[in-house]
Amino acid sequence: MQRKATINSGISAEDSQLFRESITGAKPIAQDKIPPVVAPRKQKRRTDVSIKQLDENLFWFSDEFEGFVAQSSTLSWLQSGEDPHLPGRLRRGEFQPEVLLDLHGMTTQQAKTELAGLLAYCQKQQFNCACVVHGKGLGILAKKVPNWLIQHPNVRAFHTAPKSWGKHGALLLLLKTDSQDADARR
Template sequence: MKKTPPITDEDIQLFRDAVSGAKPLPQDSHLPERPKRRPKKAVTLANSSPDSHLFYFSDLYEGVFPDSGALSFAQPGEDPHLPKRLKRGEFQPAVVLDLHGLTQEKAKEELAGLLAYCQQEHLNCACIVHGKGLGILARRVPNWLVQHPNVRAFHTAPTEWGRDGALLVLLKTPQ
């Protein structure tokens, strides 16, 4: 790297002579106008009624998961290493669903809608943020996912996607 020579007194005087007649610019009080945002459109599913995909989820079903640590699941017949691949970040979620603050019923509807949307758009990986809180949704969401036929596997999300408050889900996509 080249070292810059030090500034001499002659250089300083040359600069002062060059800017001697400059006047400060007045500050505008006019703020630039913000572009108007278009309202977000709700995602509509083709040929689907809102409750048509809820039959997969029973609140009576209880899966067997560890009380602490990472949640990990692979559907029978799927590669048993899929959850580990999700954990390592080999799959990046194309869509994120945040269930914070939702009731169980609303969360179930949103989850069903997300799974139908992923199927419609041919998306194979999603992140579902259920949060920690009281742990109600943290216990319910895995039980609902196990029941859905398009869920291949899921695992507790890596740190960048929410860790213990989220799940990465790998889905079947139509051929």
């Protein structure tokens, strides 16, 4: 039989003997290595916008329509019949966005769906200003988003966002609300 080598760790023989006496009769604890059960995640659903309403909002967006061609890095558009000072007021930051949509990392189809959802949400909540962050990247969404926006009847104006909201990678939108529509009918 092989004898265990003793390690001299600076503990006296008395302390070692006292320790052995104190643990006499101790039983090892059984270790359970069962990982905690994680409940499966529920799939997220859009609760505020129905599928039918989303399809109706997507109706306004055509990928073939190219009515807006940017001549510079600053984007600005105004719906006909609106106050010509609105884009300048958006540029100066006189309107604060009440909601922000970030389209980073999305495909064009995902971005189109999310943009339609944003416009429906703003209409439902009566928000008149929103910020859409499309990013710079390859410029695909930077070209598509303005063309989609000018097709939607609820968009009054948009302008490149101020620096605090994303500058050339974002747009500030000014939207129609039901109260503005009622005032226009009077």
